[in-house]
Amino acid sequence: MSSPAETDRVVTYVDALLEGMAQEMRLDDDVFVFGLDVDDHKGIQGSTLGLVDEFGADRVFTTPLSEDAMTGVAIGAAIAGMRPVHVHIRMDFLMLCMNQLVNMASKSHYMYDGQVTVPMVVRAMIGKSWGQGAQHSQGLHSLLMHIPGLKVVAPSNAYDAKGCLTTAIRDNNPVIFVEHRLLYYTDAYVPEESYTVPFGRARTVREGGDITIVGVSNMLVECLRAQELLSEEGISAEVIDPVSLVPLDIETITASAARTGRLLVVDNAWTNCGASAEIVAGVMERTDRPIMARRMGYAPTTCPTTPVLEDEFYPNPVTIAEKAHAMVRPHAADWRPDPERAKLAYQAQFRGPF
Amino acid sequence: MNGPSSIDVTVRLYRSLRLIRRVEEVVAEIYPSDKIKSPVHLSIGQEAVAVGVCDTLRADDVVSGTYRSHAAYIAKGGDLKAMFAELYGKATGCAGGKAGSMHLIDMGHNILGSSAVVGTTVPIALGYAYAIRRRGEDRVVVAYFGDGATEEGVFHESLNFAALKQLPVLFVCENNQFAIHQPLEKRWATDRLCERVETYGISAKKFADSNVESIRTHTQGAIAEMRAGGGPAFMECVTYRWREHVGPGEDYDAGYRDRTEYEAWSDKDEVARLGAALGENRRADIDAEIEQQIAEAVEFAESSPFPAIEELHTHVFAG
Numbered sequence: 001m002s003s004p005a006e007t008d009r010v011v012t013y014v015d016a017l018l019e020g021m022a023q024e025m026r027l028d029d030d031v032f033v034f035g036l037d038v039d040d041h042k043g044i045q046g047s048t049l050g051l052v053d054e055f056g057a058d059r060v061f062t063t064p065l066s067e068d069a070m071t072g073v074a075i076g077a078a079i080a081g082m083r084p085v086h087v088h089i090r091m092d093f094l095m096l097c098m099n100q101l102v103n104m105a106s107k108s109h110y111m112y113d114g115q116v117t118v119p120m121v122v123r124a125m126i127g128k129s130w131g132q133g134a135q136h137s138q139g140l141h142s143l144l145m146h147i148p149g150l151k152v153v154a155p156s157n158a159y160d161a162k163g164c165l166t167t168a169i170r171d172n173n174p175v176i177f178v179e180h181r182l183l184y185y186t187d188a189y190v191p192e193e194s195y196t197v198p199f200g201r202a203r204t205v206r207e208g209g210d211i212t213i214v215g216v217s218n219m220l221v222e223c224l225r226a227q228e229l230l231s232e233e234g235i236s237a238e239v240i241d242p243v244s245l246v247p248l249d250i251e252t253i254t255a256s257a258a259r260t261g262r263l264l265v266v267d268n269a270w271t272n273c274g275a276s277a278e279i280v281a282g283v284m285e286r287t288d289r290p291i292m293a294r295r296m297g298y299a300p301t302t303c304p305t306t307p308v309l310e311d312e313f314y315p316n317p318v319t320i321a322e323k324a325h326a327m328v329r330p331h332a333a334d335w336r337p338d339p340e341r342a343k344l345a346y347q348a349q350f351r352g353p354f
Numbered sequence: 355m356n357g358p359s360s361i362d363v364t365v366r367l368y369r370s371l372r373l374i375r376r377v378e379e380v381v382a383e384i385y386p387s388d389k390i391k392s393p394v395h396l397s398i399g400q401e402a403v404a405v406g407v408c409d410t411l412r413a414d415d416v417v418s419g420t421y422r423s424h425a426a427y428i429a430k431g432g433d434l435k436a437m438f439a440e441l442y443g444k445a446t447g448c449a450g451g452k453a454g455s456m457h458l459i460d461m462g463h464n465i466l467g468s469s470a471v472v473g474t475t476v477p478i479a480l481g482y483a484y485a486i487r488r489r490g491e492d493r494v495v496v497a498y499f500g501d502g503a504t505e506e507g508v509f510h511e512s513l514n515f516a517a518l519k520q521l522p523v524l525f526v527c528e529n530n531q532f533a534i535h536q537p538l539e540k541r542w543a544t545d546r547l548c549e550r551v552e553t554y555g556i557s558a559k560k561f562a563d564s565n566v567e568s569i570r571t572h573t574q575g576a577i578a579e580m581r582a583g584g585g586p587a588f589m590e591c592v593t594y595r596w597r598e599h600v601g602p603g604e605d606y607d608a609g610y611r612d613r614t615e616y617e618a619w620s621d622k623d624e625v626a627r628l629g630a631a632l633g634e635n636r637r638a639d640i641d642a643e644i645e646q647q648i649a650e651a652v653e654f655a656e657s658s659p660f661p662a663i664e665e666l667h668t669h670v671f672a673g
């Protein structure tokens with residue numbers, strides 16, 4: 001695995017995805033990419049742009065609006081030894097793929113006792129803001145985390161996006177690749193050559209001693225902003241990016257939480273039966289130390305479109321910092337970051353891999 | 355074409371029909387003993403659809419099926435011992451005892467796994483066919499499914515995509531006229547299934563009585579076109595399930611269908627018709643071989659061990 005320090009090449013998340021995809025397609029003729037609109041002039045926000053010109057319409061093609069059957073097509077091609085990447089511009093549309101993902105993709109290797117493998121990648125983008133609303137904003141990764149046989153990864157930065165995509169394509173299992181639209185234009189140091197990011201290894205992004213904060217996908221970035229606000233208050237937060245949710249590096253998170261005694265998990269999804277519930281439970285099961293644990297995620301509502309309500313729907317650096325502060329200093333007076341400072345936090349640029 | 359003589363074909367068809375019939379009768383006989391650890395959906399009465407199509411396939415052609423797949427599995431040359439062992443839940447089963455009757459598979463004979471969720475294997479057959487075309491091979495994929503599956507959205511999505519991409523897929527609908535206990539009249543707005551399919555630009559043909567030779571002859575032509583680069587084709591084979599939907603018994607006293615329907619179909623039983631055409635001696639020899647083959651497969655299943663407990667955790671993820 002190449003190290004980010006070896007490069008000074010700054011690349012956006014979306015370009016990292018495109019580069020990783022193209023490199024794997026050059027290396028392996030069995031890799032192909034398909035899904036609604038992957039070959040149009042917008043190319044899934046640019047993440048598949050130009051691939052059709054280099055690799056041709058046999059390997060880069062749009063599909064009918066038939067998510068259910070197209071997922072089956074990916075499975076069948078994978079069983080035949082190819083490595084399909086099926087792209088969905090919104091994760092919400094994965095609901096039409098659930099039958100094939102849950103009943104076939106995840107189970108075929110087991111049910112047929114290893115006679116087949118299903119090496120496929122499902123790229124699914126989570127939307128946010130600009131009134132994405134009820135059905136264009138859902139982080140539904142926990143539904144898929146529940147099913148044995150599926151891997152689920154949620155890279156939070158450009159470096160991990162490229163490395164995880166490469167790993168996902170080479171993996172012999174179905175991999176759900178969770179992307180967040182707001183991450184697309186964030187950048188990081190990304191080596192030009194092909195590299196992999198291993199699944200099942202969390203990244204400790206910031207070291208700290210007072211509290212462990214875990215952020216999933218785009219929430220990792222919000223947690224980093226919260227961490228800056230907290231540090232101004234003299235609170236040192238350890239921030240962890242799980243990178244992959246299945247397999248999950250619960251050991252790294254547990255070790256950190258056992259040390260700080262406090263665990264806050266912030267998911268880009270609802271908390272109920274979610275990744276945050278799994279992470280907290282996993283930590284509690286692995287240690288007898290008393291650990292204070294809290295979770296944050298979407299409000300337990302449908303996502304509204306109007307900005308005043310939408311802002312309330314998501315955790316943000318202010319609410320995350322506030323929650324963390326209350327955990328670290330339960331007896332102190334209520335504290336809220338200064339709104340001006342919070343605004344500045346939003347201007348901070350973070351360059352992954354964190 | 356210097357094909358085999360017609361008597362050779364009849365022998366082959368009969369052997370396959372009879373083998374399937376007897377395997378399933380034996381499954382039904384064993385079933386009450388509880389040695390078979392799996393629900394069984396028998397194809398007794400429907401054998402001609404499996405045999406007429408599979409007889410025309412090459413070993414490297416592919417079939418995919420449903421939970422009612424004993425017939426296609428056997429007709430495609432699936433390992434009989436591994437099938438019985440699978441029904442018994444034994445380690446030597448085609449899927450080590452993890453699949454049972456509803457998920458038979460034999461990739462060595464290009465039998466793609468079968469599935470218990472109606473319609474799910476149809477698009478997977480397409481994906482396999484896409485890979486075949488990408489690699490410039492002349493193999494074909496046969497997708498078997500029931501009449502009920504044609505009501506699923508994924509079936510129509512699959513027809514459209516197969517036609518759009520001109521994939522080498524032969525869609526074979528085993529129309530036994532019931533989905534569990536529900537007759538077509540309660541499920542289909544019209545019975546013009548082939549017309550529905552044709553609107554996707556796929557040639558479709560209906561076989562009203564599942565005559566094994568007509569199915570075979572038609573399949574030969576359809577597959578030759580696909581091998582030459584043609585797109586998908588569709589066959590609707592009307593047939594009749596003689597036993598209950600799931601389980602070993604008959605259910606003509608249940609009230610949802612009449613025994614006289616069965617009698618009409620059993621009068622034109624393809625197993626009996628081809629057997630009679632062979633003459634007594636030849637037929638008896640084949641029958642004896644089949645009994646021997648089945649006895650060996652049952653004995654293999656009986657004497658095989660159950661899987662080790664650790665097997666529960668193997669193959670969750672591929673390495």
Ligand SMILES: Cc1ncc(C[n+]2csc(CCOP(=O)(O)OP(=O)(O)O)c2C)c(N)n1
Nearest residue numbers: 422470471472500501502503530532533534
């Ligand atoms: C998606 C789905 N819905 C419902 C069922 C329950 N079910 C099992 S078999 C069956 C009937 C299917 O009929 P058909 O496709 O005609 O096949 P047959 O059993 O007659 O061979 C149904 C409804 C199922 N297995 N899968």
